[in-house]
Amino acid sequence: MIASHYVYWTFFALMLIGLYVVISHGNLLKKLIGLSLFQVGVFLFYIGLGKRDGGSAPIISDDVETYSHPLPQVLILTAIVVGVATLAVGLALAVRIFEAYGTVEEDEVLERDSADRVAEHDRERAAEHDGGGT
Amino acid sequence: MSTTFTLINVSLLAILTATAVTITRLRALYEATMLAALFSLVTACLFVLLDAVDVAFTEAAVGVGISTVLLLGVLALTRSWESVTPRRRRLPGAIAVLLVGGTLGYASLDLPEFGSADSPVQRHPVTEVYLHQSQEDIGIPNTVTSVLASYRGLDTLGELVVVFTAGLAVLSLLGPLARPEQTRPTADFHLADYRVIRVVSGALMPFILLFALYVLFHGDYGPGGGFQAGVIFASGFVLYGLVFGLDRAQRVVPRAALWFLVSLGLVLYVGLGITTMLLGGSFLDYDVLARHPETGQHLGIQVVETAIGITVASVMTTIFFGFAGRGVVSR
Numbered sequence: 001m002i003a004s005h006y007v008y009w010t011f012f013a014l015m016l017i018g019l020y021v022v023i024s025h026g027n028l029l030k031k032l033i034g035l036s037l038f039q040v041g042v043f044l045f046y047i048g049l050g051k052r053d054g055g056s057a058p059i060i061s062d063d064v065e066t067y068s069h070p071l072p073q074v075l076i077l078t079a080i081v082v083g084v085a086t087l088a089v090g091l092a093l094a095v096r097i098f099e100a101y102g103t104v105e106e107d108e109v110l111e112r113d114s115a116d117r118v119a120e121h122d123r124e125r126a127a128e129h130d131g132g133g134t
Numbered sequence: 135m136s137t138t139f140t141l142i143n144v145s146l147l148a149i150l151t152a153t154a155v156t157i158t159r160l161r162a163l164y165e166a167t168m169l170a171a172l173f174s175l176v177t178a179c180l181f182v183l184l185d186a187v188d189v190a191f192t193e194a195a196v197g198v199g200i201s202t203v204l205l206l207g208v209l210a211l212t213r214s215w216e217s218v219t220p221r222r223r224r225l226p227g228a229i230a231v232l233l234v235g236g237t238l239g240y241a242s243l244d245l246p247e248f249g250s251a252d253s254p255v256q257r258h259p260v261t262e263v264y265l266h267q268s269q270e271d272i273g274i275p276n277t278v279t280s281v282l283a284s285y286r287g288l289d290t291l292g293e294l295v296v297v298f299t300a301g302l303a304v305l306s307l308l309g310p311l312a313r314p315e316q317t318r319p320t321a322d323f324h325l326a327d328y329r330v331i332r333v334v335s336g337a338l339m340p341f342i343l344l345f346a347l348y349v350l351f352h353g354d355y356g357p358g359g360g361f362q363a364g365v366i367f368a369s370g371f372v373l374y375g376l377v378f379g380l381d382r383a384q385r386v387v388p389r390a391a392l393w394f395l396v397s398l399g400l401v402l403y404v405g406l407g408i409t410t411m412l413l414g415g416s417f418l419d420y421d422v423l424a425r426h427p428e429t430g431q432h433l434g435i436q437v438v439e440t441a442i443g444i445t446v447a448s449v450m451t452t453i454f455f456g457f458a459g460r461g462v463v464s465r
Contacts, residue, residue, distance in 0.1 A: 004247040010147045012238045016231045017154045024227030027216040029163055029208065033170050036201070037154050040177050043193075047186045052256060053249035054136075057187045058277045059356065060269060068185035069255050070264050070277040074286060077189050077278070078293040081361045081446060084196045084204075085300030088453045091208045092307035095460060098212040105217050 007048055015041030026106040028094045032087060039083050046072045139183070146180045161216040163209055171202040187357040188278045191349075195365040200450055203372055207457040272431045274354040282359065283435040287418040290438070291403055294445055298400055301449035308456040311389045325377045335377045342370035350443050354432070360439035364446025371451045380458045392452050399445025406437050 018041060021034025050069035058070035094104050101109050153173045160166040174197025181190035246253035255261075264277050264285065272280045282290055305311070326332045346366040353359030375383035407417040415422035420434025 004250075005242055005245065007143065007147070007248045008242050008245055009239070010151060012235065012242065013151060014154055015238075016235050017151075017158060019234060020227045020231045021158050023230050024223050025158075025216070025219055026223060027163070029205070029212065030166065030216050033157060033163075033166055033205070036170060036197075037157065037173070040173070040197075043189070044177065044180065044184075047181060047184045047189060048248065049245075049253070049255050050186075051184045051249050052251055055185055055249075057185045057357070058265065059187075060265070060275045060277060066251075067265055067277075069261060070281050071260065072255070073186045073189050073278050074281045075289075076186070077192050077282065077359075077361060078290060080189065080192045080196050081365065082293055082296050082300070084201045085297045085449065085453075087201055088204055088457075089300050089303045089307070091204055091457070092304045095208055095211050095457070096307055104212050107220075 008045065011041050011045040011048060013041075014038075014044065017041075028097065028104040028106065029091075031106075032090045032094070035090070036083070036087065039079075043076045043079065046076050142183060143180075146176055146183065150176050150180065161218070163214045163216055164206070167202060167205045167209065170205070171198045174198045174201075188276075188359065188362070191357050191362045192365070195362055195369065199369045200365060200372070200454075203376075203454065204457060207454075211457070211460055271427075272435070273428045274432070274435065276354055276356060278357075279353045279359050279435065279439070280431075283438040284418075284420060284431060287407075287434075287438060290442070291407070291418070294400060294403060294442055297449050298396065298445060301396060301452050304453050304456050308460055311384075311392070311452065311455050311459055324379055326379070331377055335373055339370060339374060342366065342373070346370065346443075346447075350439060351436070353439055354435065360442025361446055363439075363443040365450060367443065367447035368450030368454070371447075372454050375454065375458060380455065384455065387451060392448050392455070395444055395448035396452060399441040399443070399448070402441035402444070403438060406434060406441070410434070 015038050018034045018036070018038025022031050022038065025031055025034065050072035052066055052068045055066040055068040056064050058067040058073070060067070097109065098104050101112055103109060150173065153169055153176065157166050157169050157173065160169065174193055177197065178190045178194040181187075181193055246255075250256075264281055268274075268277055268280045268285075272284055274280055346363045349358035349366060350360060350363035353363075371383060371387060374386065410419050410422055411417055413422040418434070418438075420430045421427035423430035423433050
């Protein structure tokens with residue numbers, strides 16, 4: 001079992017490390033790095049399923065008999081480029097958040113949001129009070 | 135599995151896991167980014183070991199090149215130090231990891247043996263089509279390219295639309311690209327002030343672009359194709375922009391040209407599909423492009439790869455200019 005499945009288990013471990021970073025860490029950039037780790041774990045798992053014992057790259061030639069499967073490779077090849085494009089979108093969001101809040105820490109962003117909400121609430125209360133007074 | 139394979143595999147996996155663990159523990163994000171680049175490089179080696187040469191190529195160009203540059207650029211714009219993760223945040227992560235890990239581990243008992251020849255993947259009828267029948271249908275040795283550009287051409291069009299959309303999303307978040315006269319020199323010094331960097335990167339430029347063209351047109355016979363070529367093209371422009379400054383890079387590739395190129399690739403791809411429909415075939419059925427179906431397939435694949443290359447290269451360059459311009463626009 002270990003001899004035949006250790007590769008899958010390591011790929012799962014990589015995914016889980018990425019997942020942990022995405023959920024636990026508050027820094028948005030660290031989250032994005034974690035997302036990439038998770039992504040790579042999935043890529044490797046996919047490619048691993050297409051691997052064949054003693055096979056070679058699926059480029060047909062006369063002196064090769066066994067090939068690994070090309071389909072997972074095609075899917076992952078495009079997924080990698082799409083992955084960097086979506087990473088760029090995430091980074092752009094992080095830059096905008098930094099410009100608006102002065103931080104990329106999730107906790108500090110949420111704190112400022114709730115502080116803003118309390119301030120707004122107080123202002124509304126005060127306005128109501130004034131309105132009732134006159 | 136041969137002993138050599140197992141040995142290399144186990145050591146690469148060990149390096150990979152150790153790097154991943156170190157990345158999660160590092161609070162200095164510059165270091166974490168550089169380790170993420172190393173992680174990508176080791177992943178690329180592992181892809182080669184798993185016979186996925188095209189994927190390895192892409193991972194090396196994207197993971198080590200473009201995404202590292204983007205991350206470093208964003209660190210320069212924001213903050214490069216992560217604050218300490220409070221203890222209360224660790225629990226939800228640990229619970230999610232345990233749940234997902236348990237499920238995956240349990241499900242993995244059903245997986246076929248690694249590398250087995252009679253796994254569902256290998257036994258599926260499509261394997262025969264892609265590996266053997268493709269030689270008569272399409273006649274190019276690299277089956278990854280024939281699946282990518284011909285058998286599943288519609289899929290690839292979808293992926294290209296996603297890349298295009300991501301480019302638009304970045305532009306709409308960061309604002310339109312700055313005009314050259316709006317940008318000012320980043321600092322008092324340029325990397326171009328160092329003669330070694332200036333001369334070497336200047337001398338490398340033509341070779342990078344030439345290599346990208348080689349990768350683009352050699353994708354039928356060996357590892358390579360539009361995605362890889364596009365990323366390599368973009369990394370050439372990124373190098374130029376890093377060394378000589380954004381203003382000079384934008385004079386080489388003006389905004390208007392980038393805008394045009396970003397959409398040109400997609401127009402070319404969809405246009406090819408419509409042409410095949412007008413010629414009496416179905417969408418992206420290249421057989422009808424020439425008198426001999428195989429010639430038609432070759433022509434169609436070449437056009438599609440070029441279209442992919444153009445869009446990927448211009449979207450990646452646009453994204454880089456977008457981030458780099460954010461730092462130097464005088465406001």
